[in-house]
Amino acid sequence: MRDAVCKALVGLCVERKFAFFTGDLGFMALEPLRDAMGGMFINAGVAEQNMVSVAAGVASEGMQAWVYSIAPFVYARPLEQIRNDICSHGFDVKLVGNGGGYAYGSMGATHHAIEDYGLMLPLQGMRVFVPVFTEDVDAVVRKVSHTYGPAYLRLGRGEKPAGFAIPPYAPWRKVLDGGGPALLAVGPLCGGYIGPLLKLEEKSRPQLWALAELPLATSPPPDEFIARVEKGDALFVAEEHVIQGSAGQAVAYHLMNAGVRCRRFAHFHAAGYPSGLYGSQSFHRSESGIGPDSVIRKIADKMRTDG
Amino acid sequence: MGDVEFKSLLKKAKLRLLRMHYESKVGHIGGNLSSLDAILYLHLFAMKNDDLFVLSKGHSAGALYVALWMAGKLDEGDLEKFHRDGTRIAGHPTGGWHPGIRFSTGSLGHGLGLSAGAALARKIKAAPGKVFCLLSDGEWNEGSNWEALIFLAHQKLDNLTLLIDANGLQGFGGTSEVATLEPLAEKFRTFALDVREVDGHDHAALALALAAQATLPKVIIMRTVKGKGVSFMENRMEWHYLPMTEEQYKKAVEEVTAP
Numbered sequence: 001m002r003d004a005v006c007k008a009l010v011g012l013c014v015e016r017k018f019a020f021f022t023g024d025l026g027f028m029a030l031e032p033l034r035d036a037m038g039g040m041f042i043n044a045g046v047a048e049q050n051m052v053s054v055a056a057g058v059a060s061e062g063m064q065a066w067v068y069s070i071a072p073f074v075y076a077r078p079l080e081q082i083r084n085d086i087c088s089h090g091f092d093v094k095l096v097g098n099g100g101g102y103a104y105g106s107m108g109a110t111h112h113a114i115e116d117y118g119l120m121l122p123l124q125g126m127r128v129f130v131p132v133f134t135e136d137v138d139a140v141v142r143k144v145s146h147t148y149g150p151a152y153l154r155l156g157r158g159e160k161p162a163g164f165a166i167p168p169y170a171p172w173r174k175v176l177d178g179g180g181p182a183l184l185a186v187g188p189l190c191g192g193y194i195g196p197l198l199k200l201e202e203k204s205r206p207q208l209w210a211l212a213e214l215p216l217a218t219s220p221p222p223d224e225f226i227a228r229v230e231k232g233d234a235l236f237v238a239e240e241h242v243i244q245g246s247a248g249q250a251v252a253y254h255l256m257n258a259g260v261r262c263r264r265f266a267h268f269h270a271a272g273y274p275s276g277l278y279g280s281q282s283f284h285r286s287e288s289g290i291g292p293d294s295v296i297r298k299i300a301d302k303m304r305t306d307g
Numbered sequence: 308m309g310d311v312e313f314k315s316l317l318k319k320a321k322l323r324l325l326r327m328h329y330e331s332k333v334g335h336i337g338g339n340l341s342s343l344d345a346i347l348y349l350h351l352f353a354m355k356n357d358d359l360f361v362l363s364k365g366h367s368a369g370a371l372y373v374a375l376w377m378a379g380k381l382d383e384g385d386l387e388k389f390h391r392d393g394t395r396i397a398g399h400p401t402g403g404w405h406p407g408i409r410f411s412t413g414s415l416g417h418g419l420g421l422s423a424g425a426a427l428a429r430k431i432k433a434a435p436g437k438v439f440c441l442l443s444d445g446e447w448n449e450g451s452n453w454e455a456l457i458f459l460a461h462q463k464l465d466n467l468t469l470l471i472d473a474n475g476l477q478g479f480g481g482t483s484e485v486a487t488l489e490p491l492a493e494k495f496r497t498f499a500l501d502v503r504e505v506d507g508h509d510h511a512a513l514a515l516a517l518a519a520q521a522t523l524p525k526v527i528i529m530r531t532v533k534g535k536g537v538s539f540m541e542n543r544m545e546w547h548y549l550p551m552t553e554e555q556y557k558k559a560v561e562e563v564t565a566p
Contacts, residue, residue, distance in 0.1 A: 019431065039431065045461075050420045050454035057424015060409055061432070065424075080414060081451070085421055088411045089403050 001155040001188075002029050002098050004137035009066070010036045011138075012145055019058050023048045023069035025098075030068070052078040055093045056085035064092045064145065070104065071097030071113030075120055075152060086150050087123040093151075094144050095120075100130065100154035100187060101240030101270065102284035109278065113154065114270040118245020120152040121215050127151045128214040130187035132166075132173070134158030136212065139169035156240075157281075159191030161198075171213035172222050178205035181234035181264070181303060182225065186211045186247045189240050189290065196292040206236065206299055211247055216254045226260055234264035236299050238290050243269045264306045268295050313348070313510045316377065320347050321536060321563050323386065324373045329556040331390040333398060335366045337546030341474040341531035342441060343370040344508050349439055349470075350374040350407075353517050357436025359425055361410055363418020364443035364472060365399035366547075372396050375407050416449030418442065419469065423459040426467040441470045445477025448486050459524050460498040468517070468525040472507065474533040476544050495526045507531035536563050 009020065010032050020037055021044045022030060034041045044051035048069060055065035067074060074097045075082065086093045097113055104111035117128040129151060131140045135158070144151045160166060167173050175190060176197055183206035185193055190210040197205050207228055213219035229235045235255070237248035248267035255262060271288040278284075285291045289298070320343060328336045342364065349360060351374070362371050372389065375381040381396070388394040395404055399413025409425075412418050422440035429436060446452060459467055473491065475482050482488055495502045501521035505512040507529025516527045533547070534540025537559040551559065 019428070042427075042462075044458060045454075047454035047458065049416075049451040050423070050458050053417055053420025053451065053455065054424035054427060054458060057421040057426075058428040058431075059424075060421070061425050061428035061434070063428050063432070081417065081420070084411060084414055085417055088401075 001131060001134050001137050001158060004134050005096060005141060005153075005155060006030055006033045008138045008141035009033050012141060013037050013040070016064070016145065018064040018066060018145070019055070020066045021051050021055055021068065023051050023073055025069050048073050049078040049081050052081035052093070053085045056081070056089065056091050059086070059091035059093050060089065064094070066094045066096060068096045068098070070111055071099050071116055071154060072111065075113070075116050079119060082120070082150070083123050087125055090125045090149050092148050095152045096155065097152065098155045100156045101189070102281045103156050105280040105284065106278055109273060112284075114240065114272070115242050115245065116154055117152065117214055117247075118241060121245060123150070125149050127218060128154065130154045130156075130212050132187055132190050132210040132212050133160045135160070135166060136169045140212070154187065156188035159188050161191070161195045164194055169212070171211070171219035172225060173210045173212075174207065174224065175210045176208035177202065178207040179203040180206040181232040181236060181299065182207050182209060182228045183236045183238065183295070183299065184209045184211055184225075184251065186239035186241065189238060189285075193238070193292045193295065196296055200296070206296075214247060214250065216250050221251070221254065226255070226258070229255065229260055229262050233262060234303065235262050236266050236268070236295070236302070238268040238295050240270050240285065240290060242272065243267065264302055266298060266302050268298065310511065316351065317344060317347060318563060320373045320377050322560060323376065324369050325551070325556065325559050325563065327373065327386055327389045328369055329551045332550040333369070333390045334546070334548040334550050335369065335398070336551065337476070337533040337540055337543065338364065338443065338472070338474065339367045339370040340535045340537065340540065341507065341533045342367045342472040343373070344510060344535070345470055345472070345513060345529055346370045346374045346441065347377060348510050348513055350378045353514070354439065355436070357434075359409065359422075359436060359438045360407065361418045361422045361425070361438065361440045362400055362412055363422070363440055364415065364446055365413030365418075367441070367472070368396070368398060368400045371400060371408070375405070380407050381405070415443070415446040416451040419452050419455040419459070422467055423455050423462070423464060426459070426464040427462060429466055430462075430464065436466070438467045439470060440467065441472060443477070444471055444473040444475065444482050444488060444491070445485070447488050447491070448477075456495075456498055460500055464524050465522055468527065471526065471528045472531050473528050474531045476533045476542070476547065478547065480544070492528055499523060501525045502528070504528045504530065508535055538562060
C-alpha cells in the first residue's frame with residue numbers, strides 16, 4: 001500500500017499545499033513524491049519525536065502536515081508529541097504508519113505494530129484509517145486529507161484474491177455475502193479470508209464485513225450489519241491488533257450500548273509472541289489464531305457448540 | 308526605552324506575579340522570576356505583531372500571563388482566576404484560546420520542535436514574523452531538544468531565536484550536579500548557530516543580543532538567577548515548588564518595592 005499512498009499523495013500535492021515529513025525512510029518508494037513536492041518534502045532524519053513536533057508547528061501555521069515512518073516509529077516513539085503537540089490542539093497532522101500488525105514479519109518485534117490504533121484512539125480528536133485493499137488507498141488518502149484534524153493511517157499489504165470484485169471504499173463494507181454469522185475483519189486481514197470463505201457453501205458461510213475506520217463514534221456500524229448480527233445471534237471479530245484498545249472491544253461496547261442481542265461472540269486478535277519465536281506475518285497470524293483456516297474453524301466450532 | 312523605565316515596568320510585573328502566585332497558592336515562582344525580565348522585554352518591546360512566542364519551559368506560565376497582561380492582551384479578570392477552577396490560565400499554558408498562547412506546554416522538550424515547525428512553515432510560505440522560543444537549562448536533558456537543534460540548524464531557520472533561561476537549577480539539584488551541560492555555548496556553536504551569552508537580568512544586553520543581525524538560527528543563553536529579586540528565594544531550589552506563606556509574600560513585596 002505504500003506505493004499506492006505515494007501515488008495518491010503525488011496526485012494530491014497538485015491540488016493542495018501540504019508538507020510531508022519522513023523519518024529517513026521511503027527509499028525506493030517515496031522518490032516520486034519527493035520529486036513532485038520539492039521543498040515541501042522534508043526528510044526530518046531519524047528523529048521521530050522532533051518530526052512530530054515540527055509537523056504540529058507547521059500545522060499551527062495553517063498548513064496540513066503528513067508524517068511518515070514505519071508504523072511503531074510514528075505512533076510509539078513520539079507518543080507524547082502526538083498527544084500534546086498534535087491532539088491537544090486538534091492540529092491537521094496526518095500520521096502514516098507503514099507495516100501495520102505483523103507486516104514486518106521476521107524483521108522482529110520492534111518493527112511490529114499490534115497496539116497502534118489502541119494507543120491512538122484515546123487521544124483527543126484522533127481518527128484512525130486502516131485501508132483494507134490497495135484499491136482503497138486513493139479514496140482513503142483523499143478522505144484523510146479533506147477531514148481536518150489528527151489522523152493515523154495504518155498501512156498493510158493488500159491481500160485481495162486476483163479477480164475478486166471489491167465494493168467501493170466505505171468505512172464499513174459487506175465484502176462477501178453468506179448465510180452464516182457475521183464476521184467482521186479489520187483492515188488487510190479481511191482480504192486473506194475471502195479465498196477460503198469462497199470455498200464454503202454460500203448459504204452457511206460467514207458473511208464477511210470489513211472495517212476500515214475508527215472510532216465508531218464517527219464511523220458507526222450500518223443498520224445492515226447490526227441486522228445481520230441480530231439475525232444470526234452471533235458476531236465474530238478478527239483483527240491484527242492486541243485485545244486492549246481493539247476494534248473488537250469497541251464493537252462489542254457499541255452493540256451492548258445499542259441493545260443489540262448477540263449471544264455468541266468471539267474475538268480473534270493478535271496474541272503478541274506466545275511461543276517467543278519470530279517469523280513471517282503469516283507465522284505470527286497463525287500463532288495468534290487469526291489466520292483464515294483457524295478463524296473459519298473456530299467460528300464453525302462456536303456455532304456448533306453454542307448453537 | 309531606558310533602564311529606569313524598564314525597571315519600573317519590571318517591578319510592576321514582578322509584584323503582580325508575586326500576588327498572583329501568592330493568592331493562588333502556587334509554586335514555580337523561582338523560575339518565573341528568572342525568566343520574567345526576558346519574557347516581559349520580548350512582549351513589550353522586542354516582538355512585532357507577526358512574531359510568535361513559545362514558552363517551552365511551561366512552568367514559567369505565570370511570567371507569560373503577566374507579560375501578556377502588561378501588554379494589554381490579558382485582562383485582570385483572567386489573572387484573578389490563575390490556577391483556579393474554571394480558569395483559562397492553568398499552571399502550565401493551555402494553548403489555542405489566545406493568540407499569545409498558541410501551544411500547550413509544560414512537558415519539557417516540546418516547545419523547540421513546535422517552534423521549529425512554525426519557523427519552517429513561515430520559510431516555506433515566505434511569511435513574515437520571527438519565532439522566539441524560551442527554554443530552561445535543565446530542559447536540555449531532554450533528547451527531543453537535541454533532535455530539534457539538529458533539525459533547525461540543518462534547515463537554517465534564521466527566523467528562529469532560542470532563549471535559554473540558564474538559572475543553574477533544575478528539579479532535584481543543580482544543573483551541574485544532575486547532568487553536566489556546560490559549556491553550553493560551545494556545544495551550541497558546534498551546531499552552526501549564532502550563539503550569544505548575556506546577563507538575563509540586563510535588559511540592555513538582552514536588547515542588543517535580540518537586535519543583532521544573524522544569518523544563522525540564534526541562541527541567546529541568558530545567565531539568570533532563580534528567584535531573582537527576592538533574597539530568600541534567590542538560587543534556592545525549593546522555590547521551584549513552594550507556595551508563599553503570608554509572611555514570605557509580604558517580605559517578597561517589601562524587597563521588590565524597595566528602591
